[in-house]
Amino acid sequence: MKPYDIIKKKKEGGCLSCSEIESMIQGFSKGDIPDYLMSAFLMAVCLKGMDDAETKDLTQAMTDSGHKVNLASIPGRKVDKHSTGGVGDTTTLLIGPIISAAGIPFAKMSGRGLAHTGGTLDKLESIPGFRTGLTEEEFISQVKEIGIALISPTGDLAPADKKMYALRDVTATVDSIPLIAGSIMSKKLAAGADVILLDVKVGSGAFMTTLDDARALARALVNIGTLAGKHTRAVITDMNQPLNSHIGNALEVKEVIEILKGGRRDSPLREVALELSAHLLQMAGVDSTLEEARSHAADLLQRGAALEKMRQVIKAQGGKDAVLDDTSLLPRARVIRDIPAQKEGYLGAIEVMKMGIIARDLGAGRVRKEDSIDPSVGLVIHRRIGDKITSGESIVTVHGASEKSIEEVRESLLECFIVLDQPVEAPPLILATIGS
Ligand code: URA
Numbered sequence: 001m002k003p004y005d006i007i008k009k010k011k012e013g014g015c016l017s018c019s020e021i022e023s024m025i026q027g028f029s030k031g032d033i034p035d036y037l038m039s040a041f042l043m044a045v046c047l048k049g050m051d052d053a054e055t056k057d058l059t060q061a062m063t064d065s066g067h068k069v070n071l072a073s074i075p076g077r078k079v080d081k082h083s084t085g086g087v088g089d090t091t092t093l094l095i096g097p098i099i100s101a102a103g104i105p106f107a108k109m110s111g112r113g114l115a116h117t118g119g120t121l122d123k124l125e126s127i128p129g130f131r132t133g134l135t136e137e138e139f140i141s142q143v144k145e146i147g148i149a150l151i152s153p154t155g156d157l158a159p160a161d162k163k164m165y166a167l168r169d170v171t172a173t174v175d176s177i178p179l180i181a182g183s184i185m186s187k188k189l190a191a192g193a194d195v196i197l198l199d200v201k202v203g204s205g206a207f208m209t210t211l212d213d214a215r216a217l218a219r220a221l222v223n224i225g226t227l228a229g230k231h232t233r234a235v236i237t238d239m240n241q242p243l244n245s246h247i248g249n250a251l252e253v254k255e256v257i258e259i260l261k262g263g264r265r266d267s268p269l270r271e272v273a274l275e276l277s278a279h280l281l282q283m284a285g286v287d288s289t290l291e292e293a294r295s296h297a298a299d300l301l302q303r304g305a306a307l308e309k310m311r312q313v314i315k316a317q318g319g320k321d322a323v324l325d326d327t328s329l330l331p332r333a334r335v336i337r338d339i340p341a342q343k344e345g346y347l348g349a350i351e352v353m354k355m356g357i358i359a360r361d362l363g364a365g366r367v368r369k370e371d372s373i374d375p376s377v378g379l380v381i382h383r384r385i386g387d388k389i390t391s392g393e394s395i396v397t398v399h400g401a402s403e404k405s406i407e408e409v410r411e412s413l414l415e416c417f418i419v420l421d422q423p424v425e426a427p428p429l430i431l432a433t434i435g436s
Contacts, residue, residue, distance in 0.1 A: 003027065003037045010044035018057040025061035029160045035167055042164065042173040050178035055220055056227045058178060062164070062186035067155030069136065069192035074105050074143050077284050080193035081108075081276060082184060084208070084217070085117040086201040087356040088244030090252040092120045092150070094259060094273035094301070095280065097309035100148035101300045104284045107143045109153045109191050113365045113373075116205065116356025118252065121152050122365075126250040126331055126375035130319035146312045158186035180207060181220035188225070195231045195283045198222070199276055202431065203240035205352025211236070211431060222435040231283050233435035237272050240427045241350045241385050244269045248364040248378015248399060250330040257327055260307040268384075268429050274298055275430055331376035333399035337406050339413060341395040347383045348420035355379065355416045358409045362400055374401055379413070386426035389419050 001009075006020045024041055027033035050058060071078045079099060083089050092110060100106045110120035110132075121132045134142065136154040143149050156162075161183045168174045188196050198221045201207070202214035218234035225232025237243075245267070246255040259270045277300075278293035287293035300306050307324065314321040323329045359365060363374035380397040383389060395417055400406040 003033050003041070007037065007040045007044055010041065010048055013048050015051060016054050016057075021054060021057045022061045025058070025065060025160050028163065029065040038164065039167055039171045039173070042168055042171060042176075042179065045179060046173045046176040049176075052220075052223050052227075055178040055181055056224050059182040059185045059189065059224045060228070062158050062160045062182055063189040065160035066158050066190060068190045069109070069154065069157070071107055071140070071192040073140060074107060076103075076105050077195055078105050078107050078193045079195040079197070079280050079284050080188060080191055081197040081199065081280065082188055083199040084180075084184065084201050084206065086239040086243060087116060087118065087205045087352050087359070088242030088247045088252065088269070089118065089201070089239075090123060090244055090256050090269060091199065091273040091276055093123065093253065093256045093310075094270070094306065095277045096148055096150055097260065097306035097313070098273070098277040098297050098300050099280050099284075100146070101305035101309045102281055102286050102296065103147065104280070104286060105143050106148045107139065107193065108148075108150050109157070110150060112369070113360075116353045116360060116365070118247070118249070118356075118365065120150065122373055122375070123249045123252050124150055126253050127314060127319040127323055128329065130314060131317045134317070142316050146309075146316055148309055148313045150313060150317070153191075157190040161186050175207065177213070177217050177220050180217060181224055185221055185224040185228075189228055189230070193230070195280065196225050197276060197280050197283065198232070198234040199272075200234050200236045201239035202236055203238050203352065203427070204349070205242065205356060206239035215432065215434065218432070218434040226435070233279055233283060233433065235276060235279060235430065236432040236434070238427050238429050238431060239352060242352060242355065242381060243272060245381050246378065247355065247359045247381070248362070249373065249375040250332070251378040251380060251399060253323070254327045254330055257324055260301070260310055260324070262302055262304070272429055274301065279433070333376040333378075333401065335400045335403055335406060337398050337400070337403075338394035339396050339398060339410060340392050341389045341417070341419070342391060342414060343389065343419040344391045345389055345419040345421050346423045347385050347387050347389055347417060348424045349385060349418040351416040351418070354412065358413050358416070362398070362405055362409060377401055383417070384426060386424055388423075389417075
């Protein structure tokens, strides 16, 4: 069938066969199908959707478009986790050390921040000397040796996704559940783990802003993983406020280090990281119930086993592990300024996406992939939803490269905090689990 006929079939609400989907993805990957035809195909999928079988076939075709990592030589069940993206979301830097301290290999390929979301690689690279560009051989041998490696993708994983994502970005076709699910899972399947845990974010800082949409995405992700023979589960977690009080690369690493050292016991980041770690421990067969897994994860964190793993991984990847003993060795911004609240009341909501973009504009993230970032800059938020706000008190501290850069974001930053007269209830952090 010609691309024209496949597009027409989908536009009319038809169900595409595996070979029709493969021919679109392969043709586009090889450059035989031009952007204008793929754009029309993506729009048809966006408007008419795809059923489970089509979504699975789309994902498989995208996975097959590039390199697949083979983790078979690492003994044991290999686990992977993925967040659909948020602000102040640094759970990987806690989950990895916790999981590997429990004896489960954590062979993790992560991404960089884009748009309003941060990326694990950028955060790790704020540790002086930390190298994320390992070869696949180095990656596998490090996981065999110390049980953990945190790196950038070694080969071209799911290159069809890269090309399709670039088109989706400019043709208003990002917000489609089968396209998002296919994009995420094609990279996860190519990365080779046996167990996949998905952290599906919902709220003002997430792709999915309603719980119904988050459930639908979670179901699609779990279906794809299960049909591909992977033990897959999704946990839906809140992104109506940043998970961390710290936003920005070195700032987020600093908060992680404090948690690894047993501090910040009431931190939402700590709570979500422990919950996700517990799911992984249970899925990997280390603990038989989620309850047991929760106390196991908390114990590994509290007795310093996860901190020790973090030290090992930083050393193994060339980083300065002294940052764990003295966080002032992390990059520090030139100018640090408190921004006082201008209104009395209760924090009712936070415009998370806007806040992520402000952090990016300060230099913590990039607009284009090739932009460089400043690891030292970012925000520290002092209030969470439901908290009382007193006029004149510092609601957020800005870490900037200059006075000017801070002045430029002051007004829009204050607009991110919606202050109400009546108290509101803080949203729950963990909302639902999808999958076995
Ligand atoms: N993350 C991805 O990797 N792809 C999407 O389409 C959306 C979020």
